[in-house]
Amino acid sequence: MNIHGQPWRTIWPETDGESVGIIDQTRLPHEFAVLTLRSLADAAHAIQSMQVRGAPLIGATAGYGLWLALRADPSDTGLAHAHALLLETRPTAINLRWALDRCRAHLAPLPSAQRAAAARALAAEICDEDVAINRAIGEAGLPLLRALAAQKKSGARLNLLTHCNAGWLATVDRGTATAPIYLAHDSGLPVHVWVDETRPRNQGASLTAWELLNHGVPHTVIVDNAGGHYLQHGEVDVVIVGTDRVTAHGDVCNKIGTYLKALAAHDNGIPFYVAAPSPSIDFSIRDGLREIPIEERSPREVTHLTGRLDTGGLATIRVTPDGSPARNPGFDVTPARLVTGLITERGVCPATAAGLAQLFPDRQ
């Protein structure tokens, strides 16, 4: 996607041949800063501190993290250590395990001297695949948006609501939930996006809004509490979100609060779609509520917020009383019954075991 007219991805191998560049997402929307990852520790820190985040981008970063690790220690021990260290950075998104297992299976049989170069090539391949997947998700989702727009008065804008950031910043490029939105906008469909701010880390207010603003897509930031009201009043035509893990039966784990929007969409008869690239689908589990580990993050993300002062600098403020404890679950699970459909790179399917099996017979 473009930033100030220049095309960017969220992660890239640097031309020095020994490091990886990322956009530091913890500084957006106030500062656009690039970071260089030079080691396994840098990559693990980038994932854990959410300098990179979003299930697909976490997977891609893990791929490059293995490369950086193997440059320093290409032994079996080095590979096992890097795999284990990266795997424990974030527990919920399945893309992380998917990317790490794929890389390990490819790299382990190789002589250690070849591993680093192979890891770099595979990480680049994972990134290119992600972009291709997201392009396909966009093309699969676009007809859904066109059909919804056709039900509206001619020229009326199509109102979408999204939660968190499943935009290009959550992937290598294009985004998952945003892929159909960008395609629709670029093809002249008048779209408008309600952007949930997505507390506690405000990825909607800070990342999705920034993306849409840079791309010129009309949007409005709202607090997470407001979406139900707009759904009740006919001001949302469709909800599209991303996912960190979909089960074989179609349960959807995504950013905390997604479940509440799915309930409200269902209560008002509004379609609720999940953009689900296949690396986010975990065919090994069925019941999302019981089987997906929910990451519990620091209470400080609830009690404190960072933003820009009028004078220009960034500042962190406390919003709760000293002495009041906080809890911070990072994700929730939306039961498959509330999901209208999954938009995958192979097309759209119902959020059911049968629906997924039909699109992914090779993964059963």
Next chain:
Amino acid sequence: MNIHGQPWRTIWPETDGESVGIIDQTRLPHEFAVLTLRSLADAAHAIQSMQVRGAPLIGATAGYGLWLALRADPSDTGLAHAHALLLETRPTAINLRWALDRCRAHLAPLPSAQRAAAARALAAEICDEDVAINRAIGEAGLPLLRALAAQKKSGARLNLLTHCNAGWLATVDRGTATAPIYLAHDSGLPVHVWVDETRPRNQGASLTAWELLNHGVPHTVIVDNAGGHYLQHGEVDVVIVGTDRVTAHGDVCNKIGTYLKALAAHDNGIPFYVAAPSPSIDFSIRDGLREIPIEERSPREVTHLTGRLDTGGLATIRVTPDGSPARNPGFDVTPARLVTGLITERGVCPATAAGLAQLFPDRQ
């Protein structure tokens, strides 16, 4: 309620006989500051800027605002002007109109020389009534909590979830939704309250948490997105919220986001109660979604937050990108079908026309 061991109300006539004291709720939880209202303009500003807020406290402040107005101009014109000015400060809470109409009906027939003193006495009466109503709501709600606690393992804490602040800061004293909670805690029932932070103004994080902390009630602050997850996982036994207006058919208007929690409680078979003092019940309307005006507040409440810096002072930060618009509806409507019961000062009733008619035959 007590602050640092001293009993306080949220509003009181000052001993100078010509002004009214309030707690400045815009500075909590970081600073406890008292303000003096000396004029109609001060009272209107206090309501509009949310130095006082909460439907019952808005009504009480309007009562004292009329007194301050009539001290300066006790004429018919003065009364009509003050009534109109105060009425337009906030559109959603019905208590404001209830208090203003009640005062006008009482004061208009009096000779102008007697009006100010009568207004002061009536405002004090409204305040005392509010405290009595909340005491009765507490007594009506306590058996519900006891019954829920009896279904749990002996000694297990009863987990409540509340949204926004329907605590003593929203009333003259005791609170509405919190009245049964304080009674339960004081009577030895082990309660724990999940406190929704309640964006955009964070009345949960800044007011409810502060209240509960001061009173020693165990509680945990969570983002508004998290309640659905805890409801899914059996970590909430009951939801209790306040209201700004209940219709004759039991629809409940309350702080934006309440509807989402009602949906999640319903989806998980968890009781959802609304503490509804009778001045909050609007028997003149039926359909909350169509008939209750929803206040739209400044987008700045979404784009900016105020809190305390580590260095001690208060600061305001921007969390959204410059150029991204925001919308800020203040309330939503929870359909009666999602409400388990209304806890009023006359007892608990179903959220139906018949239920309300049985408790309030005199209001039909």
